[in-house]
Amino acid sequence: MSEPRSVDPATEERIREALLDSDPARGDEGLSSREVERLRQTMLEEAGRSGSPTLRALLAAAAGILLVLGGAWIFWFRDAPERAGAVTVEAPPAPTGTLVLEDLDERPAADGVVIPADGEEIPKPAVAGPRPSTRMAERGGPSDSALETTGISKVPREMEAEAATDDRGALDPGDEQVSTAEAVVAREIRFETEGGTRLIWIFEEDPSVESDKGVTS
Amino acid sequence: MQDALTMEGGAITGTAETQQERLGRLFDRNHQRLYRLALRMTSDPEEARDLVQEAFLRAAGKPDRVPDDVEGGGRWLVRVVVNLCRDRYRRRGVRRSFRERHAEEAPEPTVIDPDAEGRNVARTAIRQALVSLSPRRRVVIVLHELEGRSTPEIAEILGIAPATVRWHLVMARRDLAEILYPESQEEASS
Numbered sequence: 001m002s003e004p005r006s007v008d009p010a011t012e013e014r015i016r017e018a019l020l021d022s023d024p025a026r027g028d029e030g031l032s033s034r035e036v037e038r039l040r041q042t043m044l045e046e047a048g049r050s051g052s053p054t055l056r057a058l059l060a061a062a063a064g065i066l067l068v069l070g071g072a073w074i075f076w077f078r079d080a081p082e083r084a085g086a087v088t089v090e091a092p093p094a095p096t097g098t099l100v101l102e103d104l105d106e107r108p109a110a111d112g113v114v115i116p117a118d119g120e121e122i123p124k125p126a127v128a129g130p131r132p133s134t135r136m137a138e139r140g141g142p143s144d145s146a147l148e149t150t151g152i153s154k155v156p157r158e159m160e161a162e163a164a165t166d167d168r169g170a171l172d173p174g175d176e177q178v179s180t181a182e183a184v185v186a187r188e189i190r191f192e193t194e195g196g197t198r199l200i201w202i203f204e205e206d207p208s209v210e211s212d213k214g215v216t217s
Numbered sequence: 218m219q220d221a222l223t224m225e226g227g228a229i230t231g232t233a234e235t236q237q238e239r240l241g242r243l244f245d246r247n248h249q250r251l252y253r254l255a256l257r258m259t260s261d262p263e264e265a266r267d268l269v270q271e272a273f274l275r276a277a278g279k280p281d282r283v284p285d286d287v288e289g290g291g292r293w294l295v296r297v298v299v300n301l302c303r304d305r306y307r308r309r310g311v312r313r314s315f316r317e318r319h320a321e322e323a324p325e326p327t328v329i330d331p332d333a334e335g336r337n338v339a340r341t342a343i344r345q346a347l348v349s350l351s352p353r354r355r356v357v358i359v360l361h362e363l364e365g366r367s368t369p370e371i372a373e374i375l376g377i378a379p380a381t382v383r384w385h386l387v388m389a390r391r392d393l394a395e396i397l398y399p400e401s402q403e404e405a406s407s
Contacts, residue, residue: 006391007394007401010401012390015362015393015394015397015398018397019343019347019358019363020362020363021336021339021340022344023363024257024344025253025256025257025363028253028256030249030252031248031249031252031266036248039244039248039266039269040241040244040245042273042274043240043270043273043274043276044237044241044277046274046277046278047236047237047240047277047278
């Protein structure tokens with residue numbers, strides 16, 4: 001910062017005199033008592049509004065508590081139906097066919113039941129009339145309750161329809177075979193495993209045929 | 218709330234002074250002095266009242282920032298007034314060079330006339346010339362020439378270095394001389 005060029009002393013003195021002569025405060029009576037009172041009151045009211053630091057801290061703490069309580073209130077109302085006795089039903093876990101298949105493979109075949117081994121092709125029983133699969137398809141496949149008891153997922157309708165179509169070559173209505181077997185398939189259960197599609201037929205006696213009880217395999 | 222501890226008979230007794238009492242005391246001690254300063258800075262009584270009110274409202278809004286002692290509180294208020302003047306000065310868009318302001322707004326150079334009418338004209342010209350200075354230079358020359366404060370005192374009040382005060386003082390005189398006594402400045406420069 002360089003030293004500024006100052007005015008000469010005579011000019012400096014003239015400026016001082018001029019400023020003193022034109023001093024706005026000279027002759028001014030200043031603030032009236034009424035103005036002073038109003039200003040004072042305004043300032044103190046403002047101070048009362050803004051409050052002390054302690055009061056401000058208390059207000060901030062109260063606001064925080066209210067915020068927390070508001071959040072808790074919202075959560076409480078969200079769970080209110082359950083507290084009132086409403087039951088939330090959850091979907092059962094997706095059934096798997098693998099466990100059921102293992103059990104069936106090791107179980108000795110009972111009368112009227114054929115359990116195929118892995119990879120074994122099961123000869124279909126000769127039956128009179130429409131093939132079981134066709135009948136099953138007409139009935140809409142195994143019932144949901146039967147599937148639920150075995151834990152096997154229901155076979156898609158497309159697969160059933162496809163199987164019925166494959167068998168149809170030997171099932172022409174005019175080409176019915178008369179079976180020597182007594183049993184007819186009462187129920188067919190088809191399910192998918194890692195090794196492929198598995199079928200279980202449940203037989204029952206055909207009351208119209210008198211013959212020995214037996215198992216068709 | 219502020220606690221003032223006093224020794225009485227060897228025991229310390231605490232007397233509590235509320236924030237409002239402290240602000241009231243600050244107001245009573247400083248309002249007339251602050252109004253005079255604001256009036257000298259603005260040459261407008263209404264604007265001076267506004268400045269005083271605004272300064273005390275700021276003190277009321279942030280009382281923690283106001284120094285507790287009387288002198289410190291007074292200095293704090295002066296700085297607030299100067300800062301308020303500076304804000305208004307900026308808002309009015311008069312941050313142009315002094316010579317530009319002089320060419321467009323400053324009154325014609327006036328030779329102070331001894332007769333009454335001439336004196337009134339001269340006073341108006343001087344006040345306008347003073348208002349045309351930047352707030353910092355204005356308050357320095359007002360405090361020095363009209364309130365009779367020394368350079369160290371002004372430095373303490375404004376919170377700046379004494380050398381800065383001297384700089385503003387010299388520059389303010391030079392600016393005023395260029396407005397009020399241009400002929401003397403031309404002679405000095407030649």
